[in-house]
Amino acid sequence: MAFAGMTPLLTGAILQTAPVELSGADTAWVLISAALVLLMTPALGFFYGGLVRSKNILNTLMMSFASLGVVSVTWALLGYSLAFAPGSAWLGGLDYAFLRGVGLEGGPLSPAIPHLLFMAYQGTFAIITAALISGAIVERMKFGPYLVFITLWSLVVYAPMVHWVWGGGWLGSLGALDFAGGTVVHINAGIAAVVAAIVVGGRKDWGRQAPVPHNVTYALLGAGLLWFGWFGFNGGSALGATPTAVLAFVNTMLAPAATLVVWMILDALLSKKITAVGAATGIVVGLVAVTPAAGFVGPLGALAIGGIAAIPSYFAIQYRSRTRLDDSLDVWAAHGTGGIVGALLTGVFASEVWGGKLGAIDGNVGLIGTQAIAVAAALAYSGIATVVLLKAIELVMPLRPKVNEEGVGMDIVAHGEEGYARGEGAVLVLPDAVSAPKGYAARDNVHVPAASHSTL
Amino acid sequence: MKLIVAIIRPEKLSEVMEALYRAEVRGLTVAGVQGHGGELEKVETYRGLTVKMELQDKVRLEIGVSENFVERTVRAILASARTGEVGDGKVFVLPVEKVYRIRTGEEDSEAVTPQDPGITELLSQMTAGK
Numbered sequence: 001m002a003f004a005g006m007t008p009l010l011t012g013a014i015l016q017t018a019p020v021e022l023s024g025a026d027t028a029w030v031l032i033s034a035a036l037v038l039l040m041t042p043a044l045g046f047f048y049g050g051l052v053r054s055k056n057i058l059n060t061l062m063m064s065f066a067s068l069g070v071v072s073v074t075w076a077l078l079g080y081s082l083a084f085a086p087g088s089a090w091l092g093g094l095d096y097a098f099l100r101g102v103g104l105e106g107g108p109l110s111p112a113i114p115h116l117l118f119m120a121y122q123g124t125f126a127i128i129t130a131a132l133i134s135g136a137i138v139e140r141m142k143f144g145p146y147l148v149f150i151t152l153w154s155l156v157v158y159a160p161m162v163h164w165v166w167g168g169g170w171l172g173s174l175g176a177l178d179f180a181g182g183t184v185v186h187i188n189a190g191i192a193a194v195v196a197a198i199v200v201g202g203r204k205d206w207g208r209q210a211p212v213p214h215n216v217t218y219a220l221l222g223a224g225l226l227w228f229g230w231f232g233f234n235g236g237s238a239l240g241a242t243p244t245a246v247l248a249f250v251n252t253m254l255a256p257a258a259t260l261v262v263w264m265i266l267d268a269l270l271s272k273k274i275t276a277v278g279a280a281t282g283i284v285v286g287l288v289a290v291t292p293a294a295g296f297v298g299p300l301g302a303l304a305i306g307g308i309a310a311i312p313s314y315f316a317i318q319y320r321s322r323t324r325l326d327d328s329l330d331v332w333a334a335h336g337t338g339g340i341v342g343a344l345l346t347g348v349f350a351s352e353v354w355g356g357k358l359g360a361i362d363g364n365v366g367l368i369g370t371q372a373i374a375v376a377a378a379l380a381y382s383g384i385a386t387v388v389l390l391k392a393i394e395l396v397m398p399l400r401p402k403v404n405e406e407g408v409g410m411d412i413v414a415h416g417e418e419g420y421a422r423g424e425g426a427v428l429v430l431p432d433a434v435s436a437p438k439g440y441a442a443r444d445n446v447h448v449p450a451a452s453h454s455t456l
Numbered sequence: 457m458k459l460i461v462a463i464i465r466p467e468k469l470s471e472v473m474e475a476l477y478r479a480e481v482r483g484l485t486v487a488g489v490q491g492h493g494g495e496l497e498k499v500e501t502y503r504g505l506t507v508k509m510e511l512q513d514k515v516r517l518e519i520g521v522s523e524n525f526v527e528r529t530v531r532a533i534l535a536s537a538r539t540g541e542v543g544d545g546k547v548f549v550l551p552v553e554k555v556y557r558i559r560t561g562e563e564d565s566e567a568v569t570p571q572d573p574g575i576t577e578l579l580s581q582m583t584a585g586k
Contacts, residue, residue: 051502210507212500271501281503321504330503 007387015022020111026240027113030121033236037124038230041068041131047222047280048135050455051329055409056139057419063134063146070151071130075123082159083122084109089170092163109166111241121236122162129185130154135329136193137200139211140406143414145399149390153192157385161188161378176374177350179248179359182292182342187378190336192386199390200399202326204221204406211328216276223280227256230287234294244355248294252287256304259286262310270318285313285335289342293349296356301349309341340375347371457552457568458526462517463491463545464537469515470506472513475536476519479528482570485518492584495543522565 008307045064052060071079083094096102099119106403107115126169130150139147164171165184178184203211213219234252263282264274271278290302297305316333327333347368350359358364393399405413412418464472469486476484490511498509521529526549533547557567 210505212507213502273501277502277503318504 002379017101020106022106022114023112023240025241027117029241029245030110030113030117030236032122032238033232034117034121036232037121037128037236038068038229040226040233041065041128043222043225043229044128044131045222046218047226047284048138048329050215050218050220050222051213051277052138053211053409054420055411055418057214057411058417059143059410059414060138061419061427062143062397062415063138064082064131066143066147067127067131067134067150070147070191071127071154072123074151074154075126077120079126079154079159080119080122082155083162084119084167086168087163089168089173090164091160091169092123107351108111112240118239121239125153125181125185125233126158126162129158129181129189131186131333132189132331132335133193133196135331136197138328139410140203140401141200141399142401143410144399145393145397148393148397149196152389152393153386154388157192157382158184158188161382164377165374170376171377173199174370174373175357175367176314176370177296177346178292178343178374179295179346180234180291182288182346183374183378185337186288186291186335187343187375188382190332190334190339191379193331194325194336195383195386196390197325197327199394202324203328204403207324213277216280219280220276223283224253224333227252227283227287230256230291236292238295244295245300247354250299251294251297251302254299255290255309256283256286258303258306259283259289259310261312262307266310266314281313281317281330281334282310285309285338288335288338289345291339291342293346293356296346296351297349297359298354301351301354301361305342305345305349308345309338312341313337341373343371344368457520457522457555457562459550459552460517460519460521460526460529460533461550462519462533462537462547463493463514463547464487464517464533465539465543465545466513466515468537468539468544471536472517472533475532476529479532480570480580481519481521481525481529481532483519487516487518489514489516493543493545494542501552512543520552520568522568525568 014158039342041064042061046419048064049057049060076099078097080102081094081101082092085092085095085097087093096119099116102115102119104114104116106112107118110118110311129370133150133153134146155330161184163169165176165178166172166446171178171183176183195246205211231249235245235249238248260279260282263278263285267274267278286306288307293302293305314334316337317330320330320333346356346359347370348360350367351362352358358367390399401410401413462472466488473484491514492511493514495512498512500507500509517533519529530547530549537542555564556562573579
C-alpha cells in the first residue's frame with residue numbers, strides 16, 4: 001500500500017514502465033503477511049475476551065471469529081471491487097465484483113505479486129477492521145444484528161474509505177500518508193465504535209456495577225499475538241520483501257516498545273502500580289500509532305511516535321471510565337485516539353531519507369494539514385455512515401437482548417453454550433425436547449435409562 | 457457427634473491440613489468460598505476503573521467428628537489458621553443428629569471414625585521419622 005500513500009506520481013511511474021515480473025520473494029513475504037494479519041483477528045478476540053465477564057467470553061470471541069466468515073465472503077464478492085476497482089474519486093467500480101479478472105498475474109497496484117494475493121491480503125484488513133468495532137458493544141448486542149452490521153459496514157464504510165486512501169480515491173491523490181491503515185483501519189473503526197456504543201447504549205449496569213475483566217491472561221495473550229500479527233500488517237504493507245518492509249517491520253517492533261515503557265511509567269506514577277491490563281493496552285496503542293507511519297519514518301521517529309502516543313490514549317482511558325459512554329473496551333482510546341495521534345505524527349516524522357516524504361520536522365509543516373484533512377474525513381464519513389447503518393438495522397430488528405437475558409450473559413442467550421461449563425448436573429435431553437424454551441430443557445423429556453440398568 | 461465448620465484463609469489451608477493430620481483428625485471436606493469478615497477491602501484498578509473487592513476468597517472446611525475429637529480438632533485449627541490479622545476466619549461447632557457412612561452403612565460415631573489404621577500408622581511413622 002505504500003505505493004498509494006507515497007505520491008500519485010510514483011504510482012504513475014510504475015504503470016508507465018515495462019511490466020514488472022512477478023517476484024517469488026515478494027510473493028512469499030506477502031503470503032506470510034496475509035496469514036499473520038489473519039491471525040490478528042482471533043488474537044483480537046482473546047484480547048477483548050479476557051476483558052469481559054466470564055458469562056460473555058464466547059460471544060466476545062465469536063464477534064471476532066464471525067468476522068473471519070462474513071467479511072471474507074463479502075470482501076471477495078463485492079467489497080474488494082468497491083475498494084480497488086477503477087471508479088470515481090469516491091468509490092471503486094464493479095469491475096472486480098465476484099473476483100472477475102482477479103487472477104494470478106501481477107495486480108494493477110501490486111505488479112510484483114499476484115492480483116489474487118493482493119485481494120486476499122487486503123481482505124484480512126477488512127476482517128479485523130470490522131471486528132475491532134465489537135469492543136465497544138460487547139456483553140449487550142444481539143448476535144444476529146451484529147452480523148448484519150459488520151457485513152454491511154465492511155461494504156458501506158470500510159470499502160469506500162479504502163478506496164479514498166489506497167484505491168485511487170481523493171485522499172490518496174491529496175497526498176495523505178497512510179502506510180498500513182492508521183486512518184483506513186484504526187480511526188475508521190475507532191469512531192464507528194464510539195457511535196455504536198452510543199446507538200446501542202451502555203450495558204445495563206454500567207456506572208453502578210464494576211465489570212471486572214474475567215481473565216487478564218487472555219488479554220495479554222491477545223496483545224502478544226496482535227503484536228506478532230502486526231509484523232505482517234505493517235511489514236506486509238510494503239507489498240514485497242523490500243527494504244521498506246524491513247523498515248516497517250523494525251518500526252513495528254520499536255514503537256510499541258516505547259509506548260509500553262511510557263505506559264508503565266504513567267501507571268507507576270498515577271495508578272501507583274504497573275498493571276497488566278495497562279501493559280496490554282499500551283502495546284496495542286503503540287501498534288496503532290505506528291501503523292500509518294511504519295514505512296515512512298526512521299526508527300527513531302517510530303520510537304518518538306510510540307512514546308508520545310501513550311500519553312493521550314492513557315488519559316483518554318482514565319477520562320472515559322468516568323463518563324456515561326460505555327465504549328466498553330476503550331476502542332476509541334486505543335484505535336481512535338492512537339490512530340489520530342499516529343496519523344498526525346506521521347506528518348511530523350515522515351522522512352524522505354527513509355522512503356516517505358518531507359515531513360514537518362524537515363520543514364514541510366503542510367503535511368500535517370494534509371494528514372489532518374484525512375483524519376477529519378475519516379471521522380466524519382465513518383461516524384455518520386455508522387449511525388445511519390445502525391439506525392436502519394434497528395428499524396428491522398432490535399439491537400439489544402432483553403434486560404434479563406443480558407443479565408444471564410450472551411454466551412447462553414446467543415449461543416446456547418458456556419465458555420467454562422463444568423458439566424456437573426448436566427442431564428442428557430432427548431432429541432424431541434430440543435424445542436423446549438431456549439436454554440431450558442423440559443423436565444419430562446429428560447432421558448431416563450432403561451429399567452434393566454437400574455436393577456441388579 | 458459434631459460437625460465442625462471452619463472458614464479460613466486459603467493460604468493457611470496446607471498448614472491446617474497438616475495440623476489436623478498431626479492431631480489424627482481424618483476425613484474432611486473442603487470448598488472454596490467467598491466472604492467478608494471485616495477485613496480491609498482489596499483495591500484493584502482496571503484501566504481507569506477502580507474496584508473495591510469486598511468479598512475475599514476463603515476456604516470452608518467441614519469435619520464430622522465424634523465427641524472426644526471435638527476439642528483437639530478445634531485446637532488444631534485455631535493454632536494453625538491464625539495470623540493475628542483481621543480476616544483469619546471462624547470455627548463453628550454444630551450438633552449433628554445422625555451420620556451414616558455410605559460405603560458400609562455404619563452409623564454415628566462409627567461412621568466418623570477413621571477406618572484405615574494402616575495409613576494412620578504410616579503417616580505417624582513418616583512424621584516421627586523426620
